[in-house]
Amino acid sequence: MSIAEAGEFGLITRIVARLGTGAASLLGPGDDAAIVAAPDSRVVASTDVLVEGRHFRRDWCGAADVGHRAAAANLADIAAMGATPTALLVALCVPTDLPAEWAEDLAGGLSAEAALVGAAVVGGDMSASPTLTVAVTALGDLEGRDPVLRSGAQPGDVVALAGRTGHAAAGYTVLSRGFRTPKLLVEAYRRPEVAYAAGPAAARAGATSMIDISDGLLQDLGHVAAAGVVGIDIDRDAFEVPDQMRDAASALGVDPYVWLLAGGDDHALAATFPPGAPLPPGWRVVGSVHEGTGVTVDRRPWQGGRGWDHFR
Known part of the structure; x- marks a missing residue:
């Protein structure tokens, strides 16, 4: 059955049947608007959009995969503020000949990813469109904590990372060359594995700045450096190249560190912490903050790719 049929x-009825509920969801789909609890009295909000042909391809990813990716991109932004995600709102623009089952599976992926953090899809909108587009807005709760901004890094801080980088970018390269293995890399592109709990944990541990690595580690840390008017140096040796990534890089003629340092879509979290501060579990030191500007690797300008730019 197509969406037109x-x-x-x-x-809407078929999609709502695939959605779960979250602890903060006081009223879900079915009325003019949803109601979400906000015990902190402040709401953290973020939005992101995925466009077919630009952010995903249906021959590379199943509908559930696209749902997981769309949710993860937004939930990671909430976590990067030191907040706990509570709800998602989804706007879906679809070609009318798209199978209805595809939209249902998309909803299942969105709901499953949100459930990982106790959140839920609470509403949204849909429209016919020649281009398949998924736009998601995420809401979150600071739980009484101060938000962790990009602008707080100070000279002497350490730069730490929670989660992995390079895997999704490697998977993208593998798929773009017409291959479907190694599975580790392809699946990393299809469904990010995000350390959501690391964001609030970093906030509780006194992180001075934090960001979601969506466009590439060096590019996104550039935002932290610019916001804090500091320089950041990354230690290349802090990044281990997994065997499957090393083998794929060799076969495809790619420097694996381009994936690790400039590849996006893994949604790792990067943060800065005061010197000597104990790091929460799951965080590892990968660099340092110093007086200056920009981002370097081993104190030298990086000659590889910088990361994703929608308009480049």
């Missing part, structure tokens, strides 16, 4: 309200 299911009809707008029939499709």
